[in-house]
Amino acid sequence: MSDIIRRDPRAEWIIRNRLHPLHDQYANQEEGGEVRGPSGLLRKFPHKVGFIGPNGIKRIDRLKGNSSAPKGKRSSAAQEVQLPLHKVDSPEYYIMVVADLVGGRLTGHDKDILGLAHKLIAEQGGNGAVVAVCFGEVKEEHFDTAGVDRLLHIDGEAFEGYSPEARVQALAQVEAQYPVKHWLFPDSIHGGCDLASRLAARLGERPATQAWQVNAEQTVSRGASASLDITRKTPKILMLLEECADAIDETRHEATPITLDGVSVSAPTIQDQGLMDVDPNAIPMAEAEFILSAGNGIHNWDQFHDAAKVLGATEGASRVAVDDGFMPRSRQVGATGTWVTARVYIAVGISGAIQHMQGIGQVDKVVAINTDAGCDMVKRAALSVIGDSEEILSELMKLAAEHKNTSVSDQAEEDSHAA
């Protein structure tokens, strides 16, 4: 059932008009009909009387069918639309999409490329399937609606973290094991471009890089620092720019897992030493991943700066905090400040004025710390805590300090084990 109210104007008119010859019949129909017992007594079935209102409470209409309002025709819960399922049985060929999976989830770029893969299959004809190749940790839950027919998750310790050498070996094995028509990669700084180049060199294919207009025959790609359009035959390996095609949004796909037999990788020549600590405030704010932002609800500024340092967050501010002179202008987030792209944004004492909200439009997860449960920031936030900012920040700093201590001692323990 949908949310849409279906009205029958004729029935309503008859119900309103008590002199209509069909009035009794229609009115009874609404009520569930009149039932006479064996002795001729009018029987009422109490469970059938009335209807359930939108907030789940039973409503009994005492107007005896004389009201004109349509009854019981509105369903309370909007039902989720089930998209049609696109099925591929025993495919003849595969198009491999090696997803970036930033933070374990498909990026918008990945989804565009999955859409392009389906476009290529539609143009080429034949029974082709789109495979999403994923490495490492996967948190994505909606592979089916993103257009993934088959899911190849290559898991294992060798593929965790920075491991381009192991990954390219696995991809070369995929090439040997499956009939692959195209390899599609996002031409991104998240590793897609690097991996694609490695695979192209390994397979001896000449890839199209920075491709943006692709069909089954021809590919247009950018060259000479994006000043040139190169048109060529569509090669086997493609590195695609963002918005190269539209993402899938009208079908559901199987996302059936497939496997790679006997993955064996040789020891890497590049050893990952992990991420370095960088000064969070040296990162340009538009690029920062984790921002702790202060508004008019901050009264203890020294504590705020300490908290940012302990958490390792880049500092941001609302306009009021900047205008009052507590933060430099370059830290302002919002319409007249910086538009941030952080993954996590903690808004401490920020009410969520529209000018500020514009600046955090692209943020993934917003956390609000505020005394006012009704403010707009709480509506936008994935997690809101209602309370005094000073108290909560001090608790948060305690937790962070504890965490640092334990992880340092863990590390020391591991090192002593290894030694």
Added chain:
Amino acid sequence: MPHKVISLISVGRHPQSGRSRRADQDSRAVELGLKLAGTDLDVVHAGSSQEPVLRQYAGMGLPKVTVLEQDESADALVSIADYLKSEKADIVLTGVRAESGESSGMTPYILSEQLGWPIVARVADIVDIKEGEAQVLLALPRGQRRQVTVKLPFIASIDNAAEAARQSAFGPGLRAKMDSQKGSTVEDSVRVDWSEAPAKARPKRLKIVKAKTAADRFKAATAKPQGGSGKVMKNESAQEQAQAIFDLLIEEKVIR
């Protein structure tokens, strides 16, 4: 023992005027090479020794530039690979992507495949070289850095995050020696079939609302930012609230 560092340079293109210039990433690679090897740095270009841009590189304080003399249509990879094999280099530095030509960024990868050396991509800095191993900082998105250890010899492509190149001095650039050697004559046969045109502006993606009914279209046009979906903690103690935030930070991996 000093290490043999070779830096590969190409002709760049100014983003606005389109005039040829020192390529940004290549000149950063030369800068890093100068830091590692001083003036022993070997700077190599495959192309014409008459190219004036080479003087701009030389003006960074290079006594000479090695030029593998060849036609524009010839494949640069062949001659460079031969040169690297004969020179026994330890570290080869390149840009991530050339600013002219195909700019596919494949050069370092194909060299690494041909020579069998590891390649580290998007290098911000080479911190230390010790006992046949180098500590390399990679530039990641969002200003992050990753440290990796890689065995010599290796190829590194230098990111824009590396230290900016020093200014080029005109006089020393003119005086630098162009050491011409014979390059390859192998034509790039694949490229002949391509057609090239000045880049067209890409269409911007429009936000199209696929609504089936008028009510849906109305909703899409007037919708306010989605609200109420998040979790709200009102009556818990400050400690519990802080714990909830902290768990989210750990889950999102912004705190390590």
